[in-house]
Amino acid sequence: MMDFLAFALAFAGFSTIAMGMEGHGRQVFGRVPEEGRRRLLKLAGWVLLLLSLVPALAARGPSIGTVLWLSLLTAAGFIVGLMLSYRPRPLRVVGPALLALAVAVWALAGR
């Protein structure tokens, strides 16, 4: 569960950062979000990305947790990149939805 939570956080983080970029923001929203909003998105994305380290470390310990986190970042970034290239629109909802699902599962399953 914690692995999934870490992945969802990383995915949401990457997609939020992407949405805060000029080019990718246009792909996702159809128009470039204004400056202030972009900055906010980027900040939120980085926070999510850093947060994703927490469940990985908590569940797996420092050594393998770090390895897991880095490779989850790769996987999440890869999927975000693919979606941006081929299906950018759904990114608006996929990130938050995944995150909500992961949090729900985590809360229900009890850590």
Place this chain on the structure above:
Amino acid sequence: MRFDKPRTFRQSMKWVHTWTGLPLGWLLFAVYVTGTLSFFHPEITLWMQPESHRAKVAETEETARRAFEALARVAPDAPQWTVSLPGSRSGVAGLAWREATAGQPAGGQQNAVRGEAARRGEGGQGARGEFGERAAGEGVSERGAGGQGDGAAPRRGFGERGMAQGMQARGERGARGAGGRGSEESDAEEAGAAQAGAQTPAASGGGVQGGEGGRGQGMKRATMDPATGELIEPRQTAGGGFLYRFHYRLYGFDRTWGQWIVGAATMVMFIALITGVVIHRTIFRDIFSFRPAKGKRSWMDGHNASSVLSLPFHVVITFSGLLLLGNQLMPSAASSAYPGDERGYFMEMRGMRGGEQQPAARPSGTPAQLADIGPLLAVAQERWPEQGVGSIAVNFPGDARATIELRQARGDGLANRAMGERLLFDGVTGAPLEAPPVADPSGVRATSNVLSAVHLGRFASPLVRWLLFASGVLGSVMVASGLVLWVVSRARDRTADGKIPAGHRFVEVLNVAAVAGLLVAIGAYFWANRLIPAEVAERNLWEIRVFFTVWSLTLLHSLLRRHKQAWIEQLALAGGLLAALPLVNAATGGAHLGVAFYLGQWQVAGFDLCALVCGALLLHAARKVASHVPREKVARSAGRTKKPAAAGGTDEGGDGPVPAVLQTEEA
């Protein structure tokens, strides 16, 4: 680049990146692909021995009892038994025993180590999951089965030469002690190689058979169906071990040379990584940028994305790869820090201290009934609720001084190389004895352990292993797209007169053979595994011969065919070969997907599914190349078809080794 003009730092780095990357890229691609597969080499070996697929899951306790019964049947007089219990990486139980000797185990200081050293070394980890290897022939058996550092002794399938070497080495053992080399894996696997013969005994910590007047005595191994207790006789196969060894020392070379070549390529890889980061100016801004169907731009995006997204993986795997080969590449580091005491270096590397030898244990000679394993396993299960027991070693079974040692299955801690604890019991009464303590590794060793454990996949969790595998695939894509990029970037140079310069043609031919050809050869290797009759002598060598023959043929093919045709045909062939593997598996006695799911043979099912996915992706890539029409600009003055991908948009996606690299734009 012009050297007669001033150039910027980035331009210089770009030059370095291109010209170090190209010549070694072909080799690096092979290293990346076979190395990526090596994350699963025990599983691959299991797949390649369909005789083992029938095994069913059974209770640990039942399995252990059956294993002891089987061992009592086949090796009643053996001084040591080792049972590797089935785990997440293997569905069968591995049995290993030392052959009984005519004389009693000689005493003496050499024997004293009695596996202690080895047990503390990696060997002690037991074979959970690694046992399946059993690749014979090359004389190679996986280290796993036991604490005694079995890399040491000559084993089945070990040639005479090896034997002789082994004996000789044994003679020297006292002096050499715990020699071996830094990368333990290689040691163990080298058992067959003559050279290793001289090195590995050391790792055995003075092998039990030590003093018998130099008579080589080895570990015998068998595979057991955990549910029935029947011994399985798996076919001889080069297995995943061949791919694994190929990735760090190639094949057909002297071991030293192979490691030097791969080591040099790894250093170049490191240089290419660093220079790549330097020249990639917009590393964060472009991290997700992939613009399909834009010719060179797309290839560049694909190359960047596959590198940057898994950059931590590339850096760690390259650096730790150098570290693992370090002792081979820079031997003077060890010899200057430990002048005249090579042994001290290795002992410390493995967390042993020289003086830790214990007096030799000897059998009493009084027969006694072995204690029931059930309660002991219960104790262990309580102590290690998560990992459970990985393997069981019995010393002097049937003797009054028997001991039973339970070893924890591999966990997830990297700093101690996921080395587990041990529980030692009196083999007759079942009373707990004081087990050798597991010392915490020093800072230096912990660092080295973390890096090598990641590289070697020495941890329990399959999720992390799969993620590393995926990163490895991305790495293969990175190398392959870099190679293709070299050709694509120069597509315009050659359109002027419509001729392809010889140098370009050379790169094109090698690109096809090194990328698509390798995948064809790997597919053929797996086919050969099933099509060569199980009883053929030197079967494993035939598998390897098929691999290299097919690979050579792909080179010939790419020489004879036009560039685009060569890509299409080889990609399609590789895709077809891989995608059909599940069918081949089913048709030649393996557990097909249905059975594998039913029996819980996840290793076999995983192999089949992975082959299917990779095959499908390669077929897709072939279709994309075939349907690709070069863009107007490129095609304009071309007399011959350009590199198909010249205008291709890659989809750097895909998780088959490479596939996507070659995908070209949507028509």
